Amino acid sequence: MQKLQFTNKDQMPILGLGTWKSEPGEVGAAVREAIRIGYRHIDCAAIYGNEAEIGVVLEELIQSGEVRREELWITSKLWNNAHGKDQVPLALKKTLKDLRLDYLDLYLIHWPVATKTVFPSKGEDFLSHDKRPLSETWAGMEACVEKKLTRHIGVSNFNIANLETISRSATIKPEMNQIELQPLLAQKSLCEFCRQQNIHLTAYSPLGSPDRPEVMKNPDEPSLLANETVAAVAKAHNCSTAQVLIRWAIERGTAVIPKSVNPVRLAENLAVADMTLTSDDMAEMAKLDVGFRYVDGKFWTLEGSPYTLDGLWG
Numbered sequence: 001m002q003k004l005q006f007t008n009k010d011q012m013p014i015l016g017l018g019t020w021k022s023e024p025g026e027v028g029a030a031v032r033e034a035i036r037i038g039y040r041h042i043d044c045a046a047i048y049g050n051e052a053e054i055g056v057v058l059e060e061l062i063q064s065g066e067v068r069r070e071e072l073w074i075t076s077k078l079w080n081n082a083h084g085k086d087q088v089p090l091a092l093k094k095t096l097k098d099l100r101l102d103y104l105d106l107y108l109i110h111w112p113v114a115t116k117t118v119f120p121s122k123g124e125d126f127l128s129h130d131k132r133p134l135s136e137t138w139a140g141m142e143a144c145v146e147k148k149l150t151r152h153i154g155v156s157n158f159n160i161a162n163l164e165t166i167s168r169s170a171t172i173k174p175e176m177n178q179i180e181l182q183p184l185l186a187q188k189s190l191c192e193f194c195r196q197q198n199i200h201l202t203a204y205s206p207l208g209s210p211d212r213p214e215v216m217k218n219p220d221e222p223s224l225l226a227n228e229t230v231a232a233v234a235k236a237h238n239c240s241t242a243q244v245l246i247r248w249a250i251e252r253g254t255a256v257i258p259k260s261v262n263p264v265r266l267a268e269n270l271a272v273a274d275m276t277l278t279s280d281d282m283a284e285m286a287k288l289d290v291g292f293r294y295v296d297g298k299f300w301t302l303e304g305s306p307y308t309l310d311g312l313w314g
């Protein structure tokens with residue numbers, strides 16, 4: 001399996017397992033099966049509400065010797081209601097307790113959005129960047145590295161302006177930006193900027209997140225798994241469209257974290273580590289880039305919110 005190398009020589013397996021929407025009662029079995037067949041990178045988040053179940057499995061597999069902690073790459077994310085500098089290490093400690101770990105490999109600011117409540121329902125539930133500057137949250141993230149609660153820190157859903165904001169006052173530069181990347185949303189300029197700044201990228205929702213809640217879906221949204229261009233590439237390689245989509249991300253040098261709780265699909269997705277796509281395949285798929293987002297962030301732009309889609313995505 002290919003790896004992304006960090007400046008201190010730590011290596012992150014390029015393909016990981018997503019866990020958003022992996023329900024309690026099924027996420028533990030999915031993580032167990034994933035590790036059994038060779039996944040070594042698990043993407044978690046406090047807000048997914050399933051870290052405690054994942055933790056039970058991680059502890060069991062590590063204690064039984066099935067996997068060593070050092071072989072695993074565990075990422076988690078800080079939720080929006082804990083962006084205060086002193087809140088950040090506390091939120092990470094709760095995640096570590098749930099995951100039954102001493103440290104994370106990577107901790108990310110989940111969104112460049114601060115809230116007073118877990119899920120805001122009105123304008124007053126938000127905290128603007130003036131009231132809760134991203135630089136303050138980043139200082140809390142840096143404190144987590146100093147306290148050895150996490151080996152690396154980064155961000156998610158950050159545009160160039162937000163990355164520049166935290167980099168200006170950062171002692172430790174962000175090492176990862178986890179963003180939606182799939183052929184309909186190739187995000188060329190953001191990817192280029194991150195490469196220049198030595199910020200790795202992780203592609204989320206690589207399959208178009210078909211199982212996300214109905215309220216997050218647009219009525220006429222395209223199906224990525226049924227896309228004709230992707231299907232033609234899949235036919236030529238005698239593989240599935242999901243495999244082409246996952247491999248597309250790896251060919252671009254980004255990490256990728258498809259979610260599955262199904263043992264057959266977990267194996268299917270892992271098998272892309274041994275596949276390749278040709279430059280012609282990549283050129284054909286490059287034509288699909290229309291800037292379409294599945295996770296569009298509209299939920300942060302309720303009436304009265306200081307956040308806008310323009311501000312979020314730039």
Ligand SMILES: NC(=O)c1ccc[n+]([C@@H]2O[C@H](COP(=O)([O-])OP(=O)(O)OC[C@H]3O[C@@H](n4cnc5c(N)ncnc54)[C@H](OP(=O)(O)O)[C@@H]3O)[C@@H](O)[C@H]2O)c1
Binds near residue numbers: 018044203
């Ligand atoms: N940082 C962020 O803001 C953010 C946002 C979104 C996602 N993420 C991360 O990225 C991960 C992946 O994104 P996602 O969960 O939105 O969606 P995704 O990985 O694009 O799609 C997951 C869906 O695809 C299905 N699937 C998986 N493998 C398949 C295959 N080989 N063939 C057909 N269907 C397949 C899954 O069903 P089964 O489970 O039944 O197989 C599930 O319905 C998340 O789980 C999360 O860890 C982060």
